[in-house]
Amino acid sequence: MIDLKSLAPLFRPASIAIVGASDNPAKIGGLPIRYLKAAGFSGAIHPVNPARETVQGLTAWPRLADIPGDVDLVVIAVPARDVRGVLLKAAEKGVKGAIIFSAGFAELGASGAVEQAELAAIGRGAGIRMLGPNCSGFANFSNGAWVTFAPLLGEGQARPGNVGMVSQSGAFANFGYRVGRDRGVAFSQWITTGNAIDVDVADGVAFLADDPQTKAILFYMEGCADGRKFADALAFARSKKKPVIGVKVGATGAGAAAVGSHTASLAGADHVFDAVMRQHGVYRARTVEELFDIGYAAANGAAPVNDKVAIASISGGVGVLLADAAASCGLDVAPMPAAAQDTIRGIIPFAGATNPVDVTAQVINDLDLLEKCLDVILQQGEYGTVACFMGYLGLSEEYSPRILPLLNAIRARRPDSTVVFSTLFRPEIRAQLVAEGHLFFEEPTHAIRAVSALRGFADSFSRQAEAAPQLEKPAPALAGAEGALNEFDSLSLLREAGVPAVAPLRVRFEEEARRAFRALAKDRPGPVVLKILSSDLMHKSDVGGVALGLETEDAAAEAFARITSLVAENAPDARTEGCLLAPMMWGGVETILGVARDPIFGPVVMFGLGGVFAETLKDVTFRVAPFGEEEAARMIGEIRASAVLGGVRGAPAVDRAALARALSTLSRFAAANADRIESVDVNPFLVRPEGAVALDAVVTARARE
Template identity: 45%
Template sequence: MTHSLEAMLRPKSVAIIGASDTPSRIGGRPINSMKTLGFKGDIYPVNPKWETIQDLPAFGKIQDVPKGVDCAIIAVPAKIAVQSVRDCADQGVKSAVMFTSGFAELSDDGAKAQREITGIAKESGMRLIGPNCLGVFNVDASWYGTFTNAPGMLRLPPGPMGIVSQSGAYGAHVFMVSQLRGVGSNYWVTTGNESDVDVAEVIEFYAQAPDVKVILAYAEGMKDADRICKALEMARDAEKPVIFMKVGSTDVGAQAAASHTASLAGADAVYDALFKQYGVYRAETTEEFVDVAYACQYGRYPTGRKIDLQTISGGVGVQMADASVKYELDVAPLPVSTQKKLKELIPFAGVTNPVDFTAQALNDPSLMEANISMTIDEADFDAHIVYMASVPASPFTKDICKQIFTNIREKYADEIMMMSIIGPDEVVSTYEDLGIPCYEDPSLAVRAMASLMHFGEVFERGRPDAPPALPTGALPAPTTPIAEHEAKRVLNSIGVPVTTEELVQSREEAVAVWQKIGGKVVMKIASPDILHKTEIGGVLLSLDTAEEVAAGFDTLIERAKTAKPDAKIDGVIVAEMVSGGVETVMGVVCDPVFGPAVMFGLGGVFVEVLKDVTFRLAPFGVDEAHRMIDEIQGRAMLDGVRGAPPSDIEALAEALSKLSVFAATNADTIETIDVNPFIVLPNGAVAVDALIVPKVEN
């Protein structure tokens, strides 16, 4: 693998600028760690005050180091740190790890100095991580470019995890917790202020590194949308799980009052869209972060969601079943023929799913092996969880349990299994050595299995389908405010169906359009200055006589002039009254980092009160649109309820995809789009109202 971070994460020679002879000091800890743990490369302490440092020859300045340096650690005060970076660049140092703080996180002057550091790195090609970071390490190479107590944290040999964290302290916390949990890591990177290298680029490195199989990432925010999307895409294509803890929120950069979509896009909606789009598992707690990593390190991912639950306790079986439903696993019952055989084997057993083989297994443990084997042989499950409590640790059943699961693993080497057991480390490790992850809490075992199934589906799915091309004749997004009828004309030009309607300037024209439509109509005021027509009574429904339509025209014009005397009035829209179908909402909001994101949800109470919506970054194809649709809590409404026919999901997915392509094509112009409602009918779909808000130049 060739990557620009190679010299930083796999260096053969290291200089420590600001090196200390005292192992406990910041400038002394990296040297002590590397010497203690056996770094095989060259170590060059740099400090003009010393001839030797920790029994190594010291050098007065980086220019005195006799050979080329792959990575320099900069552990000097901020006032001389910039010059140290420049000296390293001038000497051809390939990379630098900058512990020094006092930059953008502190003051405007610090931010200016940090920009200077960034410029030096970019001009010279020297890669730099930090400033204000805890550094990096590579356990396998015994390379410790960090002032953490690395030797004191190590509990395990190098493992398949690559950890990257913007926060140094949290990164150290995660490493220590994961070591205690039995999660073996190799690479550990903290990015600090990210003047050059950021979390996304480290993920990219891990995606290409053959000795990394699972990626753990922590960040407060992202600055480069293209880079993080590329990195996550590379990890997905390499079938490497990315487990991400993202904290904080994104500023969507739009006026909520001007757009319904914008008011729903706060907090982490855009990051959720990013993670869903690229198959990332988002952890909410450190426990979840590490628990999922623990399961992933075994490298086996079910491609379906059918779960077999085996238990020695009926009550725990119910807990696991409840957790399985929560995490959307399929607790399918065993075949009736298998249930009958299991009953003959253990008369008091529960045999549907969960399978409760009861405490009878304590009297005759061989029944447990027969029970599990029969379930695997005769039912088609994607994975299995077995709850055994402390039985595998009991002196009465310890050996036989070990033999039983050794037999099962030998007989069913390809089956994906987890256990929920309680016991000392040496007992747990017995089952881990068989390739069976172990959890004390059975519900957490279910959560972990759900995460493996998530990644299995992502890897099985592969790359998403390509976004569609915009049709010939597609109109561009407006650069100035436009009224509803103009917004719908733009949408119609990109292939999003809209209602039959006309703009009229008089009551006579309104009546003529009503007669042409031949049924009930909706009448609305048309004005680029009146975004929320219902707030001024600017919408009239179900008009179906010439008198009603003529009076409606007068009423709308009068209401608009009264409510907004200075508003530009284009006229009145007379549109067909769409009946039936399911109201949905589509929209676009422009995020300052990630650009346009498309929102989808059901209309009415679902969006107004429950805020049952989901987002995706634009553009995307029809398959991704289908996944959006399937995510909302009210999804069943589209399948038809209480005798209503099912909605045309394909028409809805195509409209979402086309909207996403339009948004991406016009990313520099669009602030927000609202299509509300977008009514999905049994055959087709139609936009009833639309709003396009262009960006305003500052």
């Protein structure tokens, strides 16, 4: 788990030294001092500058060592070549945190990476937690620790807020700070990690999850060196019930290539990042405004208590647009109860009183009518959320000042309701609404998007109780293995792990085929299948290595002779180990379960349907192992073709619970044997109306190092 305690001297320093301190408050070494003073930082500020007595009015020290007392945090604003020396001095001084503004390390290529690795080693050895290099620092708005040279932060913000942001990119963080403020976000913490020599986005998320001032967490990420730490941080944030909204770039080939050329980060496989975020209830934003809109909503909005959304609109048309938007994201635009409709029409005679409610232009001149309607909707309608669209009411000098009292009154009477307001606003009206923590959006559909996101967070938090998956012991069979195990051993391994799989019998000569047939027939009469056993052959039927529907022991014996000779002829180089005889199974849906090893996140489980679905149409979904059965059930529902499991063309529905159990079990097996498994391919995994069974499988062990 992430070591939060060691981050405290870095992010909540009592004393800060600035090496490379400048008397010029516009320079990189001068800006943090200016900001710290302006923001009212209450700790000690120690400029280090051998050429000056004072810096910006503060006593300057020639060297770090000269500073009296302890220094929690050192800010390193010197050229790249001097960083190492400063860090060594900081270690001698017993400093516990360092921020390296300096650029010129891993982002420049191999030699820079070597120098960066040296810094990392020094820091690790001395127990110094480090931010950067090539970063813009951080700003803690609750204690005035603005340890950054980012120019826009200098303009200040209206109030210390409740949204924490951690960004790998300084430029993104700078831009985002402005976009966020314009969209109602007030920041609690603002952190940039740059080359992330030590503290990375995961540490930032965990720190923010633990920060009492932070209610919602935003991140911007390009790549990730330690997937487990990232997943742990997200899990920690969820355990603290803090919504996390993230931008992860490099989603496409073009983007991933650009990440590579832009920083030293691994973009990683996007479908795996996507799975990790989904698994931990992270809202993945695809645009800058979306990141901050949802962040603003998460920090200010009450989570809707149910999926029911009422829409109250001054425009019937926009009301319909919002109903479409709400239905599209899975919210329930339930009809208004008849009694409530009557009440509404009693308030506004010409109102459309179903849902959406068309409150008509009459409410503009008389906002009391709107307030009464909203009360009726929330009270009689039992909607968790009301989304209210009021056109450009917020631009009216006459009427807009009434919006805030109206929203306050409703909140006072119904604190558990989610109210989201949409109108074009005069800036001063916006500012009031922000200050009082109301939810509003100029674009009406974004109000619905926000409600959907809030509902998603609530869902995610409610899943905390799901049993943590228990890992089994590593499988002894894998300890000595290397490369692909044959079908017999692979199926055995899965069965031992608890994944249902056929138990074929091995057959080495014709007479054994007869004997095996009889043995199977005793337990379970019916046709059998005979297959060549060879881990060299991926497509056994292509070389004549499969015989289906054998109904007698004679047929089984003949098939053995035929198969072995055909394979010898068609694939003379394949090593074979006889054949497998197994009962034939049919009825149900063929699926594919897989495990692959992701370089960042470790074993990842894949699920898809057989036939063309997984292989041709890429209709598959992923989760990082291990996970429980409820998570597996969500996974199953994510593929586009999941309706096929519901029973089609007269076939009965299949056993999704058995499938979910198998996926979860496979994930626990994969996690327990993470260091020994290269991949698992269960294909087909037949899900039947009752139960499920693996018919074929290949487990591949990792090569020895």
